[in-house]
Amino acid sequence: MDVTIDKKLKDLWKLQQIDSRLDNLRAVLGELPMEVADLEDDIAGLQTRVSNITEEIGELNHEISNKKNAIKDFQRLIEKYDEQLNNIKNSREYDAINKEKEIAGLEILSAEKRMREFGRHIEMKEELLGNTQNALDSRNQDLEFKKAELTEIEKENAEEIEKIMVERAAADAKLDPRMHRAYHRIRGNVRNGIAVASIMRSSCGGCFSKIPSQRHSEIRAHYRIVDCENCGRILVDQAITGIAAMVEEKVEKTTRRKMRLTTK
Ligand SMILES: [Zn+2]
Structure with missing residues (x-):
């Protein structure tokens, strides 16, 4: 046994245990932070839609009032033509004014038709606005609920995480x-955050592949740092972990369940 290697393995295992505890605490938050972020995106999108539709309705209303003004202008024009018709000199003049009056009348009809079209557009947009606003309200409610949930869990966890972080810094x-780099590289590469795995029934506690007996002996010898041939995790034996064979099985079950959850 190499004393330096023995110490390195113990230090690595210690840090791994601390990180696993932190991983578990953070896992409690689960999908919540992502769900909150998704909801915030949805809400931003819906808010943009609501303000766009509102703006479009405003434009249509503006068009309607333009048409109303145009109709009033034509009505005044018609009144003027009627006065002129009362003081008519000859039939040619009479025909010309009547023609103008007719045109103004047609303009009014066309403006009224456009106004009805705008009105129908507004009705459609208002229905869309109502639906979008309802969707927005319900998302806002969801967000409020999820945020409260997240805050509560975070508050519960924060104190414990803080305590563990002090331990973690020391470890x-x-x-x-060199060990530091290796540990973090492996942890970054694996799904379950296990960089240092204990041997469980002659298998790697990280990926559960069988460890050849020669390699098993090397791990037990604490003569060099041995990694798993299959997954690259650093392997430690019971002398380092202090986990007895009976407990090992229980740990394995939990790890397997967690692997299933994280690989989903
Ligand atoms: Zn492995």
Whole structure:
């Protein structure tokens, strides 16, 4: 047994246990932070839609009032033509004015038709606005609920995480730079955050592949750092973990369940 290797393995295992505890606490938050972010995106999108539709309705109303003004202008024009018709000099003039009056009348009809079209557009837009606003309201309610849930869990966890982070800093500082790099590289590459795995019934506790007996002996010898041939996780034996064979099985079951959850 190499004393330095023995210490390195113990330090690595210690840090792994601390990180696993932190992983578990953070896993309690689960999908919540992502759900909150998704909802916030949805809400931003719906808010944009609501303001766009509102703006479109405003434009249509503006068009309607333009048409109303145009109709009033034509009505005044018609009144003027009627006065002129009362003081008519000859039939040619009479025909010309009547023609103008007729045109103004047609303009009014066309403006009224456009107004009805705008009105129908507004009705459609208002229905759309109502639906969008309802969707927005319900998303806002969901968000409020999810945020409250998240805050509560975070509050519960924060204190414990803070305590563990102090422990973690101490454990992290104990590792030499090379081990530190290796540990974090492996942890970043694996799904369940297990960089240092214990041996469980002659298998890797990280990926559950069988460990060849030669390699098993090397792990037990604490003569060098041995990794799993299959997954690259650093392997430690019971002398390092202090986990007795009976407990091992229970740990394995939990880890397997967690693997299933994280690989979903
Ligand atoms: Zn493995």
